[in-house]
Amino acid sequence: MALMVFATAFYVAAEFSSISARKTRIIQLANEGNFAAKMLQPIVEHNVRLDQYVAASQVGISISSLILGAYGQNTVAAAIAPLLVAWGIGNLTPALALSISVTGVLVFLTILQVVLGELLPKSLTIQYPERVALATVMPMKWSLAIFRPLIWLFNGSANLIVKLFGVNRAADDHAHLHSPEEIELLVHQSYSGGLLDDQVQQLLRNALRLRELTARQVMVPRIQMVAAPVTSSVPQLIEQACIEGYSRIPLYQGTVDNIVGLAHLKDLFRLQLEERTDPAESMRSIEFVPEGMPAADVWTMLKTKGRYLAVVLDEYGGTAGLISIEDLVEEIFGELLDEFDDELPLIASGEDGRVHLRSDLLVADINEYFKLDLPEDYADTLGGLVFNLLGRVPKTGDEVTAGVSPVRIRVEQMDGLHVLEVSLQLPSKALPHIREWRLPDAD
Incomplete structure (x- = not known):
């Protein structure tokens, strides 16, 4: 027995x-x-x-x-x-x-x-x-x-x-195939079980999440673009590139809605050595993508064509912004700062207990990080959310309330009509989670 x-x-x-x-x-x-x-x-x-x-x-x-x-x-x-x-x-x-x-x-x-x-x-x-x-x-x-x-x-x-019974057994009926959602669940389970550390888990989740993002959500918006008229001289473009800290500058004819090419700093130095002043002589072509194009497809297109950046067009054919390989990489690995970058920290904790955030952070990201339920239908970014909820141009000190679990959002810093920084008074349930995302201020 x-x-x-x-x-x-x-x-x-x-x-x-x-x-x-x-x-x-x-x-x-x-x-x-x-x-x-x-x-x-x-x-x-x-x-x-x-x-x-x-x-x-x-x-x-x-x-x-x-x-x-x-x-x-x-x-x-x-x-x-x-x-x-x-x-x-x-x-x-x-x-x-x-x-x-x-x-x-x-x-x-x-x-x-x-x-x-x-x-x-x-x-x-x-x-x-x-x-x-x-x-x-x-x-x-x-x-x-x-x-x-x-x-x-x-x-x-x-x-x-x-x-x-008319059933054809597939050749891969035993294959261990997983959808992206299942892979994300496996990553979460491996992290919860101690097999993955926090950094690796976040990298994997960011890589999977790239398929959900569009060019509009990743791009540098038009208001922050650095571009120059195609009539600019070589010395002018070199000076602009050195001041702004970029090696590539889009060139436009008339307005920024008519970008005709790209000036590379390497080509500009060569023209200067040859004592030529017209950047059009070495102007490179530039790619265009619709703002609704999936970020993963933008990555594939840029890599296939050997390009570094592309112009993002809105539904009317106007320039909505620029998207580069660096922007896409940052969606996976986080902010990549070099000696030319002078940006606010993504997330910082203030002495008043509020959480200070850059206004260009995606509302979806903030909801995920802090377990909030801010509305994602009004705008992609925090700055856009504040703008829409106020119904007017924001001013420093303006406050709005959003979410089912009310969150107070205050405008901390403006640059003309553009919101630079906001702060959140989070509900108590979200406070322990902040520590994972607190970053030191970088002056």
Whole structure:
């Protein structure tokens, strides 16, 4: 009996672990020279072999269960029945005693089979799928050879029945494929389990989130663009590039809505050395993208064409802003500051307990970081949200309330008509979360 229960537990563990084991981990172990992993790798990589492996487990489970039931009924129950008659329990007849013993033995064996043969191996396999799969692969190889005729019969019958119902089994029906949402959930679970640190988790989440962003949300807006008329001289453009700290300057004809090309500082220095003053002689072409284009597609386009930046156009064909490789990289790795950058910190904590934020931060990001519910329909950025809620040009000190859990947003700094910095008075439930995102002020 114990042997049959153990056999059932073994085949249950083998079946469950072969399906739940991570294929990437098995391949990694195989590449490192693990003998068992080398045996298991072709099974988890090929669906036909995995089908046969699972079928062998099912055959083993069925045979061990049948033997256990037959042994319990014919041997154990038959041995218990005479004892019941001999003890004189209720003046039982031999036939009734046999029926009672058979029922009792079957109930006992069922409980034993479910607990030790099913639940226990499944629990262990859930905790250690790769370890269990590697531990069971060698005996399973023998089982595959022994049960091959039965596997062929049962698998063939099952496939035939499936085809009769008009279902075509896909070639990758066992493939461990995951949607972006599932991958994000896996990242969160790995982080919660301590397998990923905070920085790696954030990088992975940012990379996955890039598919949700558009060029409009990532671009440098028109008001912050650095551009120059195409009629500018080479010395003028060199001076502007040095003052602004950029190596590429878009050139426009008439207005910034008519960008005709790009001046690169390297080309400008070459023209100056050759004593030529017209930047149009070395003007480079520039790419244009709609503001609704997914940020991931912008990345692919720029990389494919070997470009660094593109002009973002609004629905009317006007210039909405500029988007560069650096802007896209910053969406994954965070702000990249060099010696030419003089920007406010993204997030800082004030002495008054308020959280100070740059106004160009996306409302969606703030909602995620601080677990808020600020409306995302009014505008993409915090500055735009304040502008829309006020219904007029903001002034320093203006305050608005937004969100289901009310959050007070105050304008802290303006630059003409443009909001530079805002501060939030967060609800108490969000306060512990701030520490993860607090950045030192950079003067």
